[in-house]
Amino acid sequence: MIKVAMIGFGGIAQAHRYAYWHFNKAGLPVQLIAACDADPEKFKTVTKINIPLRGEIQNELPFTAYSDWREMLEKEKPDLVDICLPTRFHKSVAIEALKLGFHVMCEKPMAESYADCVEMVATAKEAGRHLMIAQCVRFQPEYEYLQKAVSEELYGPLKTSEFYRYSPIPTWSKDKWQVNAGKTGSCLTELNIHDMDVVQAIFGLPEQISCEMQSNVYPYDFADSKFVYPTHTVSIKSAWYDETHVFSAGYRVEFEKGVLEHKNGQVFFTDRAGHTQTIEVEDADGIMGEIRYLVKMLDAQSDNYRNPPEHSAQTIYSLEKCYESADAGGVLLRYGEAL
Ligand SMILES: NC(=O)c1ccc[n+]([C@@H]2O[C@H](COP(=O)([O-])OP(=O)(O)OC[C@H]3O[C@@H](n4cnc5c(N)ncnc54)[C@H](O)[C@@H]3O)[C@@H](O)[C@H]2O)c1
Incomplete structure (x- = not known):
């Protein structure tokens, strides 16, 4: 089972949360075990954004809520960290999570500069962990x-x-x-x-x-x-x-x-x-599509040929x-x- 912890539980995080719930129910080896947001209100309602969710959020698979993501990673030791923070935090949080030995999925845009992206790619390589940026349109049918x-x-x-x-x-x-x-x-x-x-x-x-x-x-x-x-x-x-x-x-x-x-x-x-x-x-x-691809890739321990972080850096x-x-x-x- 691939255990997932999310950092940032605002708008786009709700679509990720729905995907983890859906694929768990569909029998894929993935479960959202914890999520963190600096704003505790984010756990009380489902934030709505410019695109509709695929279905109703169900609470039958509870996860632990945190306000400090370092504490969450220390206690929960997930396999995958899913970063849904505002863009200015992507680089620093992704690099820290990779160095701690976690696989990382991070929302787009990858980072605020190309130089930062190059650093993120190098860190993932050194740590021997996957880093995938959520460039979701690649996976849209x-x-x-x-x-x-x-x-x-x-x-x-x-x-x-x-x-x-x-x-x-x-x-x-x-x-x-x-x-x-x-x-x-x-x-x-x-x-x-x-x-x-x-x-x-x-x-x-x-x-x-x-x-x-x-x-x-x-x-x-x-x-x-x-x-x-x-x-x-x-x-x-x-x-x-x-x-x-x-x-x-x-x-x-x-x-x-x-x-x-x-x-x-x-x-x-x-x-x-x-x-x-x-x-x-x-x-x-x-x-x-991107979450299903990532879960299957981690489960099979295969390479990320469809959406490597180098491509997101090029973007x-x-x-x-x-x-x-x-x-x-x-x-x-x-x-x-x-x-
Ligand atoms: N793939 C897509 O179609 C899509 C759509 C919207 C947004 N995004 C991207 O997703 C990312 C997040 O966007 P959003 O619209 O969900 O933003 P948001 O503001 O709704 O959510 C970000 C959340 O992070 C929390 N947060 C901020 N600092 C924190 C910290 N230090 N620790 C814990 N939580 C913290 C905030 O409280 C907030 O709830 C952005 O990079 C954005 O570009 C992607």
Whole structure:
């Protein structure tokens, strides 16, 4: 049984908690044994965020609640530490947990800088422990299908592609750290990064990058990044709107034989003659997918070939390039050397 202890029990932690409960019930060897949050109120209610939970949180598998994560790790000695803290804590807590000998899953974005990510990767290697960043879109069935369509050339060669992610502004955190962190908490860092990561997983590292950002209603609430490859360019748009907005994310990828679209939670292929076919994909989300993958990987003691931390570090490298471009008015930059 893989024993899990979570650090940070706010918004996204509830989706992780649901996944551990669900997979335990489904017979996977995993159990949430403890969770820690500096705010004891977080254990009394289920914090709601911009994306709905897959199902009702059930309390039939109780875990021990802590307010001090060092005390929790010392007493509980879990196999896996799952970090759902605000981004500014990711590096220091992940490094300490790895050095103590625990496997670590840490929410995205991996850290505040590429240099910090490199340190985290090196620490995991030295400790001989797994470090996986929760880049959940890689594990979302709609994007897994796109990856298959591209790698197997199901619809012929690729021509153009657009990705988008629009969300209500995050307001569930007490200090609203996502909005108040300035650029490092912007919609580029919080939203666009999901698509940057999956774009790199599907198409590889770009040759050039550019990004334009705007502050319309909230600071840095719109981002438009471009990843330039030898034969095509990927456009990624993301925005934060007011609290009444309904979250949406998707893609539109044009192949020689037609257009593959992910919208309203479904995937469609429309051929050149205008015939549209719905593509059946698994009814699951990326957080469920990444946690199932990690549990199976730890149980089988196998390698993390789908989402190694080096890839997440590369995504932070791309994020830094996007800020560099946006600061210079959206100029196109050469990608340079990442990990
Ligand atoms: N994968 C996704 O789709 C997704 C969605 C939302 C957020 N995130 C990421 O998840 C991370 C957490 O975001 P969130 O929205 O859940 O934030 P949040 O503010 O809702 O939750 C963070 C929690 O950490 C607690 N905390 C802060 N310092 C602590 C400490 N020292 N010890 C113990 N607890 C402490 C806070 O009390 C809070 O409950 C961020 O990095 C964010 O970018 C990912």
